[in-house]
Amino acid sequence: MTEEQPQSEVPDALQQQAWVWLRMLNAGNVKTWEAEGFKRWLQASPAHQAAYRTVRERWALLQPLAGEVLRTDAPAARRHRRNLQGRAQGRRAFLGAAGAALAAVAGVAIVHPPGGLWPAPDEWGADLRTATGERRALTVARSTVTLNTRTSIRQRAGDEQPDGIDLLAGEAAFDLGGDAPFMVAAGPGRTRATAARFEVRYLDGKACVTCIEGSVQVDHPAGTRLLRRLEQTRYDDRSIDVISTVRSAAVSAWRRGELVFDDTPLAEVLADIDRYRPGRIVLMNDGVRDKPVTGSFYIASLERALTQLQHTFGLQARSLPGGLFILS
Incomplete structure (x- = not known):
């Protein structure tokens, strides 16, 4: 008899793979070789089977609320619509009615994961990710970077750009030391500074950059903003706001x-x-x-x-x- 692996012991990497398979099987144009690949993956070990069982059980809990998430969460709805664009309908017959119904909402869970139960695809390339409620400080290029809860970053070095990080999702504070320039990439924007203190928040495609001390330059395809102490700007994929001032009590509140x-x-x-x-x-x-x-x-x-x-x-x-x- 094969001993089943407890859900708590299923590796996170396998659960991530299981969600990818769940999405592929329920929301795309499945090829024969893909179906065979899934069978081989599932039969690879009891841990793989436990991972797939785990994600199906989690989705059973989340599915009743998926429609409500689409109705009330605009970023999730937009990403879901983009995710569905251009998909062929051929697999609907392969899946049947139940599979098609699941496909309509499974993409929401994979692309815009509720509650941070698993990382979104945009965050899978992260070097470092903080857990729910976790705050972590690290040193990058002689500067102190403090990551807030559910924050994913990728360090950058050795290319033609200044040292720094890609902020894939979440919020981080930067206390720069030394005279070398430092850059934070978040979505379409690039925040650059030297010997400054600032914060960058990037969630659901919207960014907010706040200068605490010194000066910070924010470059965006729609324009450039030079921030000084207690100044802030916001941007998304299409535009960047004018500069505004912030109250000192609100700055870095999460670090307190x-x-x-x-x-x-x-x-x-x-x-x-x-x-x-x-x-x-x-x-x-x-x-x-x-x-x-x-x-x-x-x-x-x-x-x-x-x-x-x-x-x-x-x-x-x-x-x-x-x-x-x-x-x-």
Whole structure:
């Protein structure tokens, strides 16, 4: 008899591979050689079988909420639509109705993973990734880089560009030492500085760069911004904002163990809190999504913060397996 490997012992790399197979089998144009490849992968060892069983069980928990995620999470919906563009329909017959239904939402889970349960494809090339709630400091090119929760980076050196990192997702603070230039690539933007302190946040295709001390240059296809102390700019794939000033109390709040909000829409507040806890928060009440929130919460007490927000806005709360927290 073959002994099954406990789910907790399934290697992360195998689970990542299993999600790739799940997506391929349920959302594309499967070729005979691909199906044979999956069979060989699945039969390679009990660990491979346990990994695939694990991801199917996880998806069984997430599937009921996938449609709601598409409805309420605009970045997930956009990425899902792009993911579906150009796909042939031939595999629908191969999968049958149940497989086709799963395909409609499986792409959301793979390309835009809920709750950080597994890294998104954009983050698979990371050299370093912090876990949920983890904060880590490291030295890169004689500079101190502090990574916030759920942050993925790739170090760069030896090419024609200055030393630095690619910020694939998340948030990081940079305390530069020495006179050598340092560059942070996040999406289409490049942030360059020498002997400065600054922070870069890059989530769902949107970046925010804040200068704490010194000066920072942000280059974007749509323009260049030169930031000085307590100045900030934001950009996405298409444009870069004008420079704005920030309150000193809000700068580096996460490094002090706080989250600070100033007239921030409730949906954005919940998305920020979501990054520091396992699972996912889903807001199902559209009437309060844009309600402003002003205040600060301790990162160590975010469950208390959720309770406060629930009562403040008169919401009903429901907890589901896998750390899913529904507010309606």
